[in-house]
Amino acid sequence: MTLPKHTILLVEDEVEPAEMLANFLEMSDYNLLVAHNGKKALELIEKNASDIHLAVLDIMVPHVNGKEICRVIRKHPVLSDIPVIFLTAKDKEKDEIEGLELGADDYISKPASLKLVKAHIESLLRRQQPQNSKWIQYGNLYLDTSGKDLYQKETRIELTSTEYGLIELFFQNPKRVYTRQEILEHIGGDDRFVFDRTVDVHIKNLRLKMGDDSDMIKTYRGMGYGLNRDKIVL
Amino acid sequence: MTLPKHTILLVEDEVEPAEMLANFLEMSDYNLLVAHNGKKALELIEKNASDIHLAVLDIMVPHVNGKEICRVIRKHPVLSDIPVIFLTAKDKEKDEIEGLELGADDYISKPASLKLVKAHIESLLRRQQPQNSKWIQYGNLYLDTSGKDLYQKETRIELTSTEYGLIELFFQNPKRVYTRQEILEHIGGDDRFVFDRTVDVHIKNLRLKMGDDSDMIKTYRGMGYGLNRDKIVL
DNA sequence: GGGCAGCGTCATAATTCTGTCTCAATTTAT
DNA sequence: ATAAATTGAGACAGAATTATGACGCTGCCC
Structure with a gap:
């Protein structure tokens, strides 16, 4: 552990x-x-x-x-x-x-x-946290940026690289809303030619894995996705 | 400098x-x-x-x-x-x-x-890390242009994308009065074919969410809407 | 080659937002 | 003071947006 x-x-x-x-x-x-x-x-x-x-x-x-x-x-x-x-x-x-x-x-x-x-x-x-520590925490969730995975309290959640990319983006800038395009650019690396809605699917998969904390990722209708600001406590 | x-x-x-x-x-x-x-x-x-x-x-x-x-x-x-x-x-x-x-x-x-x-x-x-969020403030209201939402003092007000578009328009040009047509063009993106009374409804909804500060948005009868110049302190 | 995991797309269901309508309230004009 | 014009408020349908489940495709490991 x-x-x-x-x-x-x-x-x-x-x-x-x-x-x-x-x-x-x-x-x-x-x-x-x-x-x-x-x-x-x-x-x-x-x-x-x-x-x-x-x-x-x-x-x-x-x-x-x-x-x-x-x-x-x-x-x-x-x-x-x-x-x-x-x-x-x-x-x-x-x-x-x-x-x-x-x-x-x-x-x-x-x-x-x-x-x-x-x-x-x-x-x-x-x-210290957000900048350079290898851990970033919000609520019950701990992101290990060097091990590339996510912990919910003490249990590890296996993520695919796309899912990791998503959560990393959100964790780095917890107060921002990202459009689907921005998200695609971040996880695709290059601007591959991919349907917008694909993001929805990755979000869904990630939320599924997050279980009780799935509401940490919030849908900002008409805008995109981001962390749930109401659940971020510093 | x-x-x-x-x-x-x-x-x-x-x-x-x-x-x-x-x-x-x-x-x-x-x-x-x-x-x-x-x-x-x-x-x-x-x-x-x-x-x-x-x-x-x-x-x-x-x-x-x-x-x-x-x-x-x-x-x-x-x-x-x-x-x-x-x-x-x-x-x-x-x-x-x-x-x-x-x-x-x-x-x-x-x-x-x-x-x-x-x-x-x-x-x-x-x-200190560089801040990348942009804020516009009038009175008690703070618009977060990267998080796409509005704060009233320290409480966050959830906005739909149309409502955000409205308040953003007003905040960017606090001294202007906008006609309903102009407002529609800004929030609709393209000039969709929409009744201009619809703007009234969005204004109403936004005011509702703004509570005590609802008078920050003023009706300029016969002209349109804009920020309340009396409440803007520069 | 078979099995499997990850990704992208699609169709459809579920949800939330927008636009319209109606009627009340307010202001302006006569 | 009364009528006309303009705006505010509530309700609601259908539009638009998002969630979900299913499927095919690819590349990888046996």
């Missing part, structure tokens, strides 16, 4: 607080990768790059400091777009500005409560 | 610091909309919704507090995706967590330097 459990890289030199935070986050259903120094952090990045969704970095860690790690992440082919949170002692405003310029997304002053850190993490992950 | 300037909504009750920050940001090539209390903030949001790219909110402001404003923004058809930054006194961790859960994107403890605030703003704008 591959439900979108997020993996967080935590880099923090003080062992005790790091463990506490890691445990707390694991209880909240995240996977954790923990490093207590910069070298270890870089190793973890090397080995697990494609799994990491967010990084929490203490600025002051042995060997390679947080800023350096952030720079590595931002240049990394797979990781360059993940959210990065810096942790640091209070009142180091200079660090904070530098961090932001380096491309950090957020900044938390220590000491910070576990709940606070979690709130920051969730806020970032929530906004 | 090279780049399209970003417009920032700043809500902060203390006049002196607000001015300083506003000036500083204007020097950095942003447009500023400043409110010193919640009521004013809501007005600015009403009138300038489609121009605002980011909001900086103090939590404690008179009339309507920052959290409430954030909630309004998140429910607003045009603004729901902009970055929101909260400003607050240090160590109000509870506020901070609540703010993040409300969908704030960032949180800055006061006092904060001008440069720090700017760094946060730039960090958020940098990550």
